[in-house]
Amino acid sequence: MLRFIIVFLLLLVVLFVAELTPFVERWVIVPFTSVLAEASAWIIHLFDGSTVSHGKLIQNANGSFIVSIERGCNGIEAVIILISAILAFPAPWKHRLVGLVFGFLAVQVLNLVRIVSLFFLGLWSHVWFEWFHLYLWQALIVLDALIVFLIWLRYIPRVPRKQGAEPAAAA
DSSP states (O other): OHHHHHHHHHHHHHHHHHHHSHHHIIIIIHHHHHHHHHHHHHHHHHHOTTOEEETTEEEOTTSSOEEEOOTTSSSHHHHHHHHHHHHHSOOOHHHHHHHHHHHHHHHHHHHHHHHHHHHHHHHHOHHHHHHIIIIIHHHHHHHHHHHHHHHHHHHSOOOOOOTTOSOGGGO
């Protein structure tokens, strides 16, 4: 357990520092956020045909409401927490890769729901938009990463105990 905690914390530090570097910002974060904005605008467009996106911005046709997907709103932080937990946990690499792929998808699908719902909330009420944005959805995205990790834990193969590793009470 101590090994997991140490590796998890080290990976968190390394990945969060890497996320803040100009190189990762330019070549990973900005393009990813733009794709996320386009995907969100596409979904919103299904319900409101006048929605467009430009880079990290999503706006309605008359420009009265614009959402900018900023750092912390693109789900990358929750994905970093999930990646760190999966990589720190002792499991076969095949299972880790499956967990990373499906975990990334799970977090980002929920993040799409988050962005779309916030867009429509913002069209309706700025007060509710702020409350959901700052309090509810932030917690739910991180909780999603935790739930994905716990589900992943249930599906990794159990390592059989070694001979002589029985608890003392059983002897």
